[in-house]
Amino acid sequence: MGKISNEELLQTLVAKFGDKISQLGDPYGLLTIETTRESIISILSFLKVEQNFIHLTDITAIHYPELEKPFGVIYHVHNLAGGIRIRIKVFLTADDVHIPTASEIWEGANWMERETYDFFGIIFDGHPDLRRILNVDDMTAFPMRKEYPLEDPNRIDKKDYFFGR
Template sequence: MAESINHELIQSLTERFGEKIIGVNEPYGLLTFETQKDIIISVLEFLKTNTVADFNFLTDITAVHYPEKKHGIAVVYHLHSMVKKVRIRVKVFIDEHNPTIPTLTGLWNAANWMERETYDLFGVKFEGHPDLRRILNMDELGVHPMLKQYPLEDPNRVDKKDEYFGR
């Protein structure tokens, strides 16, 4: 059933948004696609109100940092249709030097805290958010800890020096 809904959904999305729906695949049956930040609100509103799947539940908003890619941060939305028992993943790649994207708080109230968490950990600024501030880290913390911009280990640790291990 999920496969037929996925096929119908992609068909209706491409009819509505055309070439702005790219990278369509189904890893483990989970329909995944990419779109652009200028139409993300329209795409997610379409998914929420479309009768093919009726994605009425926003499961999660998060981000992934890809420092090797041109647009280094992917904002990832997970939606769930409680009625049809189908899930979907939507990705939007944004510039890591100007990580802004429109807020979803107008569509789902639950987006409020999810966007605040994503801002805190990845530095993604959700334009139009009613109260965008840190919720997990201290306000004085000058970095966003999930960005891969820092070395994984402290270079000053003496117990990791090769001469101690005969190398």
């Protein structure tokens, strides 16, 4: 199997999944698509089984508090033989941060999903052992969420009058 282009891969995905995906672009040559939580497992399975995307590079999340769907779960998968990568994004509402687990497709997704849960609070339904992996177990917050001000407003050491202003 030779190298395939982003356009060929996108055409294949559109032919298979139709309006369940939308293209966001290909910044720096990395094809980026968006889909829904209902379609993510079928798309990931199709990519692995039929398109030879055998390497799951990363699963992570982002938090844009100003958006209607503020949480995004991002998957990076790689077709080593074809020399092509793809980024898949799924956006979730703040009151429902559930998404199906990909650990049944790639065993390596287990730890990546645990890390994403630990830092963003994304709940991967069906995960065999979803618990904190890097932070302490009794931590109640999710540190990568943008829910707190960047600086303590009560700090007095940064007041202007200390600097002659």
